[in-house]
Amino acid sequence: MFEVLEKILSGSGGDFADIRYEVMQETAISFSGKELTALSANATDGYVVRALNKGGMASVAFTKQAEAGTAIKSALENATLFAKNTAKPIRLAKTEAVQDTFSPKLGEDPRQVSMAEKMELVKKYNDIPLAQAKVVNTAIGYSEVHRRKYYLNSEGSRIQEDLITTSIRGLITAKEGHLTQNIRVGIGGSDGFGSIRGQEQHFEKQTKLVLDLLQAQPVKSGVYRCIINPSLAGVFAHEAFGHFSEADIIETLPAMRQRMKLGNRLGSGILNIIDDATRPGQLGFYKYDDEGVPVRPIQLIKEGVLVGRLHSRRTAVEFDEPFSGHCVAEDYRYAPIVRMGTTYIEPGENSFNDLLQITGDGLYLLDAKGGQTAGENFTFGANYGYEVKNGRADRMVRDINISGNLYQTLMDIKAVGNDLELSKTGGCGKGQTNIRSCNGGPHIIIDNLVVGGI
Amino acid sequence: MEKLLDMAKKAADQAEVYSADNISNSVSFQDAKLYNIETNFLSGVSLRIIKDGRLGFAYTRNLIDRQELLNNALRSLEGGVEAPYELPATTGIKKIDTYDPTSKTITSSELVEEAKRICGVVESKTTGEIMAVAFADRDSLRILNSKGTDVNRQSSIAGTYGSIIFPGSGSGIGRIHQSKRFDRMPDVLINEMSSLFGKGRKxxxxxxxxxxxxxxxxxxxxxxxxxxxxxxxxxxxxxxxxxxxxxxxxxxxxxxxxxxxxxxxxxxxxxxxxxxxxxxxxxxxxxxxxxxxxxxxxxxxxxxxxxxxxxxxxxxxxxxxxxxxxxxxxxxxxxxxxxxxxxxxxxxxxxxxxxxxxxxxxxxxxxxxxxxxxxxxxxxxxxxxxxxxxxxxxxxxxxxxxxxxxxxxxxxxxxxxxxxxxxxxxxxxxxxxxxxx
Structure with a gap:
């Protein structure tokens, strides 16, 4: 394949060019209630070229090899147009040329498992909630995505890397009278099919929870001291802070960039956040980003102080900071952008019981249900929660959405638990979807969280 | 595509071939400076077959091996996804105007100029962090099925997006303008966005x-x-x-x-x-x-x-x-x-x-x-x-x-x-x- 890519790129001219070709195999199996609604296995492929010329840069994605000539020409023309319209030429951080072929170690290769067996497994999990009379619907699906990426650039890098992501995820909906409640289910990872076998307990637990939610009270809206569980702490690290450690987000927001200078205090002294996609066996694992740069662990917050940032080669120069290997694309339809890999709050010292005592009166909120950031404001939902009274978890509450402010909320982290869990399924949408976006943390306490009920 | 449909018809009771091409161009300005120029040429063919009331679904970006695509659809049939319906026999569709020919000749340079103009106008009215995007997309679509349906369309959509970000907050007031034909963002939208932004500074x-x-x-x-x-x-x-x-x-x-x-x-x-x-x-x-x-x-x-x-x-x-x-x-x-x-x-x-x-x-x-x-x-x-x-x-x-x-x-x-x-x-x-x- 590299010969073909080399040939496509050879006519590019310009100061720098790279090309990524991907073959993507996708398997999908979905159930809606008892009914199988999808089952397919397909392969698609495509290319992305980027050209840098005289300080201007442009990208072209295309799917037909016959269009390669047009694509390269168009990338170069647009790069030149860019150069004419910018006062500040783009430069790329100097990195080593890499030649490597990498395929991750898998605990059972999903491609070796038959479609029939995959379907049986999904059906088995799906039948767990459906056995309950009050469960009115499920939407549960298996997804397997295998991307083989070929990356080549004009500086001599040639990298082939496989990314294999499997998951079973969805929603269980239960109803009693006029009240409908739902809860998310999700298992998976990037280390093979083994991670989704033997997960009956997860579906049993979620089924019980959604039935319990039918008996729960809506949360009373207000401002609370909250314990949030690792799933929510992860989304919090991702939404409330993580996006602003992506250099391309704050690069062109001068006021935020000023507030996000390395060395600035952003959080309380007990807060440590790291991005470490190199941890093996977890969802966010990869070796090279889509600029051919090896990903490295980046300490983002150390004892409340901002100490690092995630970069592409372009933003590393712009910020005069070390490149980090975080320039990643969803697939062959997109040019890469700066993305978090595996962002998590590092564990602290408190046991869960300590956290309950410290909270006194407040809420204990569990399991993320979507989150979103726009600038300093973020919001995310919790699947369920409990009132905390006198240091004890009390009655269950439902319909929980939290909103907060980046600068304020990180300061309001009052205690950090001594456990750690990382997410098993991803799906961050920053223009493109990243199904391997991984986050996590321990149980933590946050003060002054705005909780909106209904 | 006709060949694929013929092959699929022989293997199943009903068949549909869906083929789409998309070309899109976009430029973005961030903090009133050019940040990105992106182009996409995406094509693909998707096949739906129905046999004994069951659905087979397959797709590809490059229709090189028709038999392989059909085989994928046939394997998909084995799952037993219900498809109790009949594909439609659609002829004599209403002619509607979805395509502006100028969308084919619009250049990246014109997109850059319009996004730059929006930034300039907003800058003259207020001080915030200004973002602007200009884009032009063209799509073509054809659907063939075993009932004799053969319909197609060409469409274009082009437009601009402007927004003014409250400094330090990252969130802002934005407006979109879009139509079949690329044209300038109307003043009324720029004025509305600038005026609301001004009143929200405090x-x-x-x-x-x-x-x-x-x-x-x-x-x-x-x-x-x-x-x-x-x-x-x-x-x-x-x-x-x-x-x-x-x-x-x-x-x-x-x-x-x-x-x-x-x-x-x-x-x-x-x-x-x-x-x-x-x-x-x-x-x-x-x-x-x-x-x-x-x-x-x-x-x-x-x-x-x-x-x-x-x-x-x-x-x-x-x-x-x-x-x-x-x-x-x-x-x-x-x-x-x-x-x-x-x-x-x-x-x-x-x-x-x-x-x-x-x-x-x-x-x-x-x-x-x-x-x-x-x-x-x-x-x-x-x-x-x-x-x-x-x-x-x-x-x-x-x-x-x-x-x-x-x-x-x-x-x-x-x-x-x-x-x-x-x-x-x-x-x-x-x-x-x-x-x-």
């Missing part, structure tokens, strides 16, 4: 409670997502729509009329047939608050014993890739009927309330039930008919089946919004707002 900390809320086009996703969920044939079939048994009843305020009008080619992306080759038609969903119709694709129509309303689309709320996505019911051309009030008039009608320019977390919560609970991003606080400043960390919550019975008035202008909808600003009363105070 941060205020009002008390929460029940108050008036003005949903602007960018935050209407909050309501539209839940409305489209409740009206979907799929939700009816899955027994999760709270309005399944309310046909003919008043479920919203009499001020609210919602139609789906794919044939209206004054707007971009009009359609004469859906992604299953079924004729499109105008469909009134809500008439002065009264539930008039649900919308269906072939599958859910058949399951419920009705006819498809021509709403089988290979994309959902977030767009989606038509080649790799199976058709499902979606109202891709929603219009909420405008009212008579200018934006200024709507604001003057608010004794106390919040203008929600953008909503965070519209995708969270119990959507089928109609519940919403969103962060404002940004929100402008109004007292005695005047904007007094921006409110931060506020959440607006409710249930559409309650909130939309309390519509005070609708704006007189339609704006592009979520999932291809065109909507006016919508003023509701008695909506729950939580703030830090």
């Amino acid at each position: 941060t205020v900390e009002p008390k929460g409670g029940r108050m008036k809320v003005l949903f602007m086009p960018d935050s209407m996703i909050t309501l539209l997502w839940r409305i489209t969920s409740g009206l979907s044939g799929r939700s009816i079939y899955e027994n999760i729509s709270p309005i399944a048994d309310k046909m003919g009843q008043r479920i919203f305020s009499p001020k609210l009329t919602i139609t789906d009008d794919p044939l209206n080619d004054n707007y971009p992306l009009a359609r004469a047939f859906d992604d299953e080759g079924v004729f499109c038609k105008q469909l009134t969903l809500i008439d002065q608050g009264v539930l008039k119709s649900f919308y269906y694709d072939l599958k859910y129509a058949k399951k419920l014993g009705v006819a498809s309303t021509g709403h089988g689309y290979r994309s959902g709320p977030w767009g989606g890739d038509p080649i790799t996505t199976k058709p499902g019911p979606f109202p891709a051309h929603l219009f909420i009927k405008s009212g008579s009030a200018t934006l200024a008039k709507l604001i003057s009608m608010m004794d106390r309330g919040i203008i929600v320019e953008g909503a965070l977390g519209a995708h969270s919560g119990n959507i089928p039930n109609g519940d919403f609970s969103v962060g404002v991003s940004p929100g402008l606080y109004v007292e005695n008919g005047e904007i007094v400043g921006q409110v931060k960390d506020a959440m607006v919550a409710g249930n559409i089946y309650e909130t939309l019975t309390n519509v005070v008035e609708l704006g007189d202008t339609l704006y592009p919004s979520f999932g291809g909808a065109w909507v006016p600003p919508l003023l509701c009363d008695g909506v729950s707002v939580t703030t830090k105070n």
Whole structure:
């Protein structure tokens, strides 16, 4: 394949060019209630070229090899147009040329498992909630995505890397009278099919929870001291802070960039956040980003102080900071952008019981249900929660959405638990979807969280 | 494609070949400086076959090996996904005007110039962090099926997006302009965005409670997502729509009329047939608050014993890739009927309330039930008919089946919004707002 890519790129001219070709195999199996609604296995492929010329840069994605000539020409023309319209030429951080072929170690290769067996497994999990009379619907699906990426650039890098992501995820909906409640289910990872076998307990637990939610009270809206569980702490690290450690987000927001200078205090002294996609066996694992740069662990917050940032080669120069290997694309339809890999709050010292005592009166909120950031404001939902009274978890509450402010909320982290869990399924949408976006943390306490009920 | 259809017809009872090409160009300016130029050429072919009432689905980007694509579809059949419906025999589709030939000749340079112009105009009016995007897309689509249907269309959509970010906050006031033909963003949009931005510079900390809320086009996703969920044939079939048994009843305020009008080619992306080759038609969903119709694709129509309303689309709320996505019911051309009030008039009608320019977390919560609970991003606080400043960390919550019975008035202008909808600003009363105070 590299010969073909080399040939496509050879006519590019310009100061720098790279090309990524991907073959993507996708398997999908979905159930809606008892009914199988999808089952397919397909392969698609495509290319992305980027050209840098005289300080201007442009990208072209295309799917037909016959269009390669047009694509390269168009990338170069647009790069030149860019150069004419910018006062500040783009430069790329100097990195080593890499030649490597990498395929991750898998605990059972999903491609070796038959479609029939995959379907049986999904059906088995799906039948767990459906056995309950009050469960009115499920939407549960298996997804397997295998991307083989070929990356080549004009500086001599040639990298082939496989990314294999499997998951079973969805929603269980239960109803009693006029009240409908739902809860998310999700298992998976990037280390093979083994991670989704033997997960009956997860579906049993979620089924019980959604039935319990039918008996729960809506949360009373207000401002609370909250314990949030690792799933929510992860989304919090991702939404409330993580996006602003992506250099391309704050690069062109001068006021935020000023507030996000390395060395600035952003959080309380007990807060440590790291991005470490190199941890093996977890969802966010990869070796090279889509600029051919090896990903490295980046300490983002150390004892409340901002100490690092995630970069592409372009933003590393712009910020005069070390490149980090975080320039990643969803697939062959997109040019890469700066993305978090595996962002998590590092564990602290408190046991869960300590956290309950410290909270006194407040809420204990569990399991993320979507989150979103726009600038300093973020919001995310919790699947369920409990009132905390006198240091004890009390009655269950439902319909929980939290909103907060980046600068304020990180300061309001009052205690950090001594456990750690990382997410098993991803799906961050920053223009493109990243199904391997991984986050996590321990149980933590946050003060002054705005909780909106209904 | 004909060859693929012939092969598929021999192997199955029914077959459909869907072929699409997309070319898109976009440039973006961030902080009023050129940041990105991107081009996409995406093509693909998707095959649906039906045998013994079961569905086989397969797709590829490059139709090189027809037999392999057909084999993938045949393997997919083995799963037993039900397909009880008949593909349509569609001939003599209505001619509608969806393509502007100038979209073919528009250059990246012209896009750069327009985005630069927008930044310049905004800079002359106010000081914020200015973002602008200019884009031009062309699509072609052809659907062939074993019933003899052979329909195709070419379409173009081009436009601009401008926004002014409140420094330090990252959230801002934005407006979109789009049409079949690339043209300049109208001054009225730039002025509106600049004026609202100017009034929101000051941060205020009002008390929460029940108050008036003005949903602007960018935050209407909050309501539209839940409305489209409740009206979907799929939700009816899955027994999760709270309005399944309310046909003919008043479920919203009499001020609210919602139609789906794919044939209206004054707007971009009009359609004469859906992604299953079924004729499109105008469909009134809500008439002065009264539930008039649900919308269906072939599958859910058949399951419920009705006819498809021509709403089988290979994309959902977030767009989606038509080649790799199976058709499902979606109202891709929603219009909420405008009212008579200018934006200024709507604001003057608010004794106390919040203008929600953008909503965070519209995708969270119990959507089928109609519940919403969103962060404002940004929100402008109004007292005695005047904007007094921006409110931060506020959440607006409710249930559409309650909130939309309390519509005070609708704006007189339609704006592009979520999932291809065109909507006016919508003023509701008695909506729950939580703030830090």
